[in-house]
Amino acid sequence: METIRLAxxxxxxxxxxxxxxxxxxxxxxxxLHGGLKFEFEHYDYGCDYYLEHGEMMPEDGLEKLxxxxxxxxxxxxxxxxxxxxxxxWGLLIKIRREFQQEINVRPAxxxxxxxxxxxxxxxxxxxxxxENSEGEYSSVGGRMFHEEHEIAIQSSVFxxxxxxxxxxxxxxxxxxxSGMVTSATKSNGIYHAMPFWDDVFKEVSMxxxxxxxxxxxxxxxxASFVTRPERYDVVVxxxxxxxxxxxxxxxxxxxxxxxxxxxxxxxxxxxxMFEPVHGSAPDIVGRGLANPVGQIxxxxxxxxxxxxxxxxxxxxxxxxxxxxxxxxxPDIGGNSSTxxxxxxxxxxx
Ligand SMILES: NC(=O)c1ccc[n+]([C@@H]2O[C@H](COP(=O)([O-])OP(=O)(O)OC[C@H]3O[C@@H](n4cnc5c(N)ncnc54)[C@H](O)[C@@H]3O)[C@@H](O)[C@H]2O)c1
Ligand SMILES: O=C(O)C[C@@H](O)C(=O)O
Ligand SMILES: [K+]
Ligand SMILES: [Mn+2]
Numbered sequence: 001m002e003t004i005r006l007a008x009x010x011x012x013x014x015x016x017x018x019x020x021x022x023x024x025x026x027x028x029x030x031x032l033h034g035g036l037k038f039e040f041e042h043y044d045y046g047c048d049y050y051l052e053h054g055e056m057m058p059e060d061g062l063e064k065l066x067x068x069x070x071x072x073x074x075x076x077x078x079x080x081x082x083x084x085x086x087x088x089w090g091l092l093i094k095i096r097r098e099f100q101q102e103i104n105v106r107p108a109x110x111x112x113x114x115x116x117x118x119x120x121x122x123x124x125x126x127x128x129x130x131e132n133s134e135g136e137y138s139s140v141g142g143r144m145f146h147e148e149h150e151i152a153i154q155s156s157v158f159x160x161x162x163x164x165x166x167x168x169x170x171x172x173x174x175x176x177x178s179g180m181v182t183s184a185t186k187s188n189g190i191y192h193a194m195p196f197w198d199d200v201f202k203e204v205s206m207x208x209x210x211x212x213x214x215x216x217x218x219x220x221x222x223a224s225f226v227t228r229p230e231r232y233d234v235v236v237x238x239x240x241x242x243x244x245x246x247x248x249x250x251x252x253x254x255x256x257x258x259x260x261x262x263x264x265x266x267x268x269x270x271x272x273m274f275e276p277v278h279g280s281a282p283d284i285v286g287r288g289l290a291n292p293v294g295q296i297x298x299x300x301x302x303x304x305x306x307x308x309x310x311x312x313x314x315x316x317x318x319x320x321x322x323x324x325x326x327x328x329x330p331d332i333g334g335n336s337s338t339x340x341x342x343x344x345x346x347x348x349x
Contacts, residue, residue: 003037007068012046013280015074018295021342029311047078056090073275099270101263103169104132108249113324115333116254124229130242131166137239158193163200170236171208183215184237255331257291260298274302288337291329318348
C-alpha cells in the first residue's frame with residue numbers, strides 16, 4: 001500500500017468551494033485502486049490567517065509543508081483583506097520559490113460540449129511550460145521619492161540555469177507529444193533579456209534535433225492562440241508571458257475555471273504543488289457557481305505525477321463525460337452547481 005501525504009491549502013475565496021470535492025475524488029480513486037491511500041494535512045493559511053497573525057503562514061509553515069509529498073492548493077488572494085502582492089508573495093510565490101518549483105505546467109485543450117468563445121475551435125491540445133522562479137517576477141528593485149518625483153524600478157532576472165531548464169523540460173515533453181516547441185519571445189522590444197532567451201532557446205534546441213521549433217513574439221503569439229490554437233503543442237515562456245498565455249489558453253477552452261496547473265520541483269528536494277490556474281474569484285464566491293473542473297483536473301495532474309496515470313486517465317474521462325452531457329457550471333454555459341458537477345464526476349468513477 002502506498003500512502004501519499006498531501007498538504008491541503010484551500011487558501012481564499014472559491015478555493016474553499018473547489019478543494020473539498022477534489023479531495024473526495026482523490027479518495028474515491030485511491031479506494032478503487034486498492035493499493036493507494038491519501039493522507040490529508042489541512043492548513044488554514046490565507047488572508048484570514050493574515051488578519052489574525054500578521055503573516056500568510058507561520059514562520060515554520062514551510063517546514064511543516066515540507067513533510068508532505070505534495071501540496072494541493074486552491075487559490076490565494078482577497079484584496080479586501082490583504083494587498084495582492086503581499087498575499088501572493090507571502091504564500092503562493094513563497095512556496096513556489098522556497099520549494100524550487102521552477103517549472104509550471106499548464107495544459108489547455110478542447111472539451112466536447114463546452115461552449116468556447118472561439119465558436120467552433122479546431123481540435124487544440126497544448127501545454128504552456130512556464131518558467132516559475134524568476135524572470136519578470138523579481139524582488140529586485142524598489143520605490144523611492146514621493147508624489148510627482150516618485151519612481152519604481154523592477155529588474156527582471158533571467159539565469160541561464162533556470163531558462164535552459166524550462167526549455168529542456170518543454171523539449172522533453174514535446175518528445176512525448178507531437179514533437180514541436182514554440183518559444184514565446186519579445187526580442188524586438190525587450191533589449192537584453194529576450195535576445196538572451198532566444199540564444200538559450202537555440203542552444204537547447206540543438207540537443208533535440210528530433211523536435212521542431214518556432215519562436216514567436218508574445219504579442220503575435222497571444223493573438224494566434226485565439227485565432228489558431230491548433231497550431232501549438234508545447235509552448236515555453238517566461239514567468240509573466242507564461243502566466244498570461246495560460247489564462248488565454250483557459251479562456252479559449254471556455255473558462256479560466258477549467259484550467260489546471262502543476263508547479264514542479266524537479267530536483268526531488270521539495271514537494272511539488274498542484275493548483276488550478278484560476279484565483280479566488282471574489283465576484284462569485286459563496287454562490288455555488290465555482291467551476292470545480294480546474295481543481296479536479298489538477299488532481300489528475302497530481303495522480304500522473306506520482307505515476308498513477310491509469311487513475312489520472314480515468315479521472316479525465318469522467319470529467320470529459322460529465323461535460324459532454326452538459327453537466328457544467330454557468331461559466332461554460334451550464335446550470336449545474338459546483339457540487340452537482342463534482343457529484344457527477346464522482347458517480348462516473
Ligand atoms: N494561483 C492563484 O492562487 C491565483 C491565480 C490568479 C489570481 N489570484 C488571486 O485571486 C484574486 C482574484 O483575481 P482575479 O479576479 O484576477 O482572477 P480569478 O481567476 O480569481 O477570476 C477571474 C474571473 O474568472 C472567474 N473564475 C475564476 N475561477 C473560476 C471558476 N473556478 N469557476 C467560474 N469562474 C471562475 C471569476 O469569477 C472572475 O470573473 C486576486 O487576489 C488574485 O491575486 C490567485
Ligand atoms: O502571477 C501568478 O503567478 C499568480 C497567478 O496569477 C497564477 O497564475 O498562479
Ligand atoms: K490557483
Ligand atoms: Mn495567473
